[in-house]
Amino acid sequence: MKVILHNSISLNGKIAGKDGNEDFLSEQLWDDVCSIMNRKGCIIWSKKTFEAVKSWGDDYLDKVKAKIILVSRKNKNCCGSIEEAISEARKLGFKEVIISGGSNFNKSIWEKKLADELILNIEPVMLGEGISWVEEGNFRVKLEFQKMKKLNANLIQLYYKVMK
Numbered sequence: 001m002k003v004i005l006h007n008s009i010s011l012n013g014k015i016a017g018k019d020g021n022e023d024f025l026s027e028q029l030w031d032d033v034c035s036i037m038n039r040k041g042c043i044i045w046s047k048k049t050f051e052a053v054k055s056w057g058d059d060y061l062d063k064v065k066a067k068i069i070l071v072s073r074k075n076k077n078c079c080g081s082i083e084e085a086i087s088e089a090r091k092l093g094f095k096e097v098i099i100s101g102g103s104n105f106n107k108s109i110w111e112k113k114l115a116d117e118l119i120l121n122i123e124p125v126m127l128g129e130g131i132s133w134v135e136e137g138n139f140r141v142k143l144e145f146q147k148m149k150k151l152n153a154n155l156i157q158l159y160y161k162v163m164k
């Protein structure tokens with residue numbers, strides 16, 4: 001099964017403001033994110049990311065038609081690890097799964113080399129404060145550039161393959 005990490009960042013590598021706010025991202029991005037998730041059929045989120053999306057209102061979550069699998073070490077109703085969530089998606093028969101979370105979650109993905117591909121949206125804004133895309137950790141992973149899409153005049157979407 002192919003695991004695709006999907007994130008949207010500021011030009012200086014933040015995935016959210018200090019308070020978790022993602023209002024620096026273009027409105028149209030959510031539709032693009034949803035269309036990718038819905039096409040693949042399954043999304044793995046950290047519980048915290050799911051709660052963040054829920055807090056934006058029903059309009060946002062209603063657009064997600066993909067099967068949602070949540071990860072949390074504390075919450076017993078979620079998968080206890082990212083590996084468990086990936087295995088759950090595989091058991092459900094998905095051939096591809098999108099995975100998305102915050103900086104600690106993403107660090108685990110790179111440390112354990114759990115992603116096969118990366119889709120990265122880059123919003124041309126510099127954020128002085130905020131949550132980093134990937135927390136510092138013990139990894140060095142090479143990627144191979146695949147393609148770039150321009151989502152609008154300013155917004156770019158990069159596709160990479162993770163070298164294993």
Ligand SMILES: NC(=O)c1ccc[n+]([C@@H]2O[C@H](COP(=O)([O-])OP(=O)(O)OC[C@H]3O[C@@H](n4cnc5c(N)ncnc54)[C@H](OP(=O)(O)O)[C@@H]3O)[C@@H](O)[C@H]2O)c1
Nearest residue numbers: 007008015020046048052072073074101102103104105108
């Ligand atoms: N722009 C984007 O692309 C993007 C994407 C996703 C999220 N976000 C934003 O990022 C923010 C959340 O990021 P964050 O850095 O604060 O949190 P995070 O890295 O998503 O981690 C939050 C929680 O996820 C669980 N978790 C993390 N790593 C785990 C692992 N290896 N195994 C099992 N569970 C793990 C833990 O849950 P428990 O504590 O419950 O165990 C942890 O507390 C939100 O504001 C969200 O809106 C942005």
